[in-house]
Amino acid sequence: xxxxxxxxxxxxAAATDAPSSPLARLFDAGGPIIVILAILAVLxxxxxxxxxxxxxxxxxxxxxxxxDQVEAIKQNDIAGAIEALEARSNPVARVMAAAARxxxxxxxxxxxxxxxxxxxxxxxxxxxxxxLALLSLIATIAPLLGLLGTVLGMIEAFQEMETVGDRIxxxxxxxxxxxxxxxxxxxxxxxxxxxxxxxxxxxxVDVEGQRMEDAATQIFTISLYDAVEEQPAPGxxxxxxxxxx
Numbered sequence: 001x002x003x004x005x006x007x008x009x010x011x012x013a014a015a016t017d018a019p020s021s022p023l024a025r026l027f028d029a030g031g032p033i034i035v036i037l038a039i040l041a042v043l044x045x046x047x048x049x050x051x052x053x054x055x056x057x058x059x060x061x062x063x064x065x066x067x068d069q070v071e072a073i074k075q076n077d078i079a080g081a082i083e084a085l086e087a088r089s090n091p092v093a094r095v096m097a098a099a100a101r102x103x104x105x106x107x108x109x110x111x112x113x114x115x116x117x118x119x120x121x122x123x124x125x126x127x128x129x130x131x132l133a134l135l136s137l138i139a140t141i142a143p144l145l146g147l148l149g150t151v152l153g154m155i156e157a158f159q160e161m162e163t164v165g166d167r168i169x170x171x172x173x174x175x176x177x178x179x180x181x182x183x184x185x186x187x188x189x190x191x192x193x194x195x196x197x198x199x200x201x202x203x204x205v206d207v208e209g210q211r212m213e214d215a216a217t218q219i220f221t222i223s224l225y226d227a228v229e230e231q232p233a234p235g236x237x238x239x240x241x242x243x244x245x
Contacts, residue, residue: 138194153179
């Protein structure tokens with residue numbers, strides 16, 4: 001893979017046709033580990049772009065509609081709120097719609113509504129997190145692959161040194177060492193952006209989950225606010241009791 005090709009026979013190395021482009025020389029010097037890291041880099045970039053498009057398309061982070069729909073439900077316009085929520089693909093809207101539908105269904109108990117809302121929220125979170133595990137895996141194994149390539153390259157380099165004995169040239173030795181270290185640099189170059197994007201995307205999903213929980217809680221506690229509003233304020237005259245029939 002890597003090594004000191006040309007140590008034993010510099011003339012033969014000079015006669016060998018070197019790759020013409022810098023990218024080809026990179027792959028030739030790094031060997032199969034560089035190819036694997038390149039594939040992982042493409043996968044990481046693809047996952048990141050797909051998640052960016054997905055989050056933008058469904059409106060992740062845009063929850064300005066929550067207050068309006070909660071107010072509509074407080075005004076007993078549950079049907080209108082459900083219709084407006086179901087028209088959105090936003091995960092928070094999907095969870096709110098599930099909670100509102102359950103609240104409007106007299107046959108569903110509060111416990112059943114909460115379970116159904118939790119099920120919908122879990123499905124939305126699963127959809128948001130899909131693909132992030134691959135991004136985390138790439139961020140974890142890319143530097144390890146780079147280190148593996150360096151170790152294998154150094155082993156091959158020292159095997160070449162043992163073969164040629166004291167006839168080794170320092171310049172050729174240095175070339176073999178930097179070729180071995182190339183895979184470590186490539187692994188870190190893949191892992192660092194993958195780790196950054198994974199952390200940002202995972203944090204975005206966590207925040208969206210908090211928004212789902214907050215929106216659903218507001219739906220469930222609307223009746224409590226109604227009960228507080230119906231109580232007489234301190235100092236108000238007591239309401240007359242209804243006359244017996």
